[in-house]
Amino acid sequence: MEGKEISRAVIKRLPRYHRYLDELMEAGVERISSSELSHRMHVTASQIRQDLNHFGGFGQQGYGYNVEFLYREISKILGLDAVKNMIIIGGGNIGQALANFESFKKRGFVTIGIFDNSPQVIGKTISGVPVMDIAHLETFIENHEVSIAVLTVPKSVAPQIAERVVSCGVRAIWNFAHTDLHIGEKVVIENVHLSDSLMQLSYRLSALPEVKNG
């Protein structure tokens, strides 16, 4: 797949396919037509075919998709076939919540360390993961295989923490700080802005037509 440019829109849909196929497997469905899948996912069947054609298709005319096979293939495309170690920087509420997510572990994302600068959390253990002093961040990364750094720190320190992890060789940042991070092309960043999502909801709520009471 190297060298092939896949658009961000397609990449955004892949986890959705993964999620729906997971649900189908849980429901015991063994195969599904693209029209059925499209109906469930609220996208067109031709969109699904187009998206999957980027990776070689996987469907069979008149048969549809083998759910488990497609699930496994999409897992591989998403890089979920290899365990990825994560560290969480910021042991506050959201950091603790992320460390607790069983569904991440199930997909191969394993949190191996949490870092904070507050004496009140350093030394604690969250979901079996030790909270360490941020001063030891570099040493830890040098001695462990760390694929992803999760940033749940205040926005004022986020850019500086991002630089620290990147300078130690971490190449993926999952950023929850309330600011967009922009770091060179050799590092991938996903910014999760919960407030942005809440504000979109607020806008759409304001734009709903009024309902008459009574």
Place this chain on the structure above:
Amino acid sequence: MEGKEISRAVIKRLPRYHRYLDELMEAGVERISSSELSHRMHVTASQIRQDLNHFGGFGQQGYGYNVEFLYREISKILGLDAVKNMIIIGGGNIGQALANFESFKKRGFVTIGIFDNSPQVIGKTISGVPVMDIAHLETFIENHEVSIAVLTVPKSVAPQIAERVVSCGVRAIWNFAHTDLHIGEKVVIENVHLSDSLMQLSYRLSALPEVKNG
């Protein structure tokens, strides 16, 4: 603004404008040209002008934008000029983390109740907000002004909980359950799928060119 269709892409960018303008105000910047704003936001200046023209412009030729004025106008468009009461359903880690977010309160989103079905959390207080028995959900909504229901429950119960709040008149759902909710047109839903974001990051990390060690 009623009746005018604003595209989802524009709505998605509005919170970003809000966020950048907030940062500019904090930095003491009073006015900014669209080219400066575009440089910071990594979007084109013409995109900014187009986006804001949907709402009447706000810029002045040769002067640029008054930061505070634009911030206030976008706040109004986003419905942030009125306090919105939220309830959180699911008092687990993510629910607790959301109840704790000071930045939501600052933007007018006030959590007035948390609901759960576990005797271990019912009766607790999280950030000053009481955790109540989910059995009292309907009574609570009928006796309070609730604008937004936040769902941090397992996906298996999410659709049913969503129906319960909607049947009591709640018109906005912020869904963190790992499943897409689809409910009629009179209700707005934002689905936040943290796993999807993490999987996108994973894909993009896998697609990065290898770096030679040593």
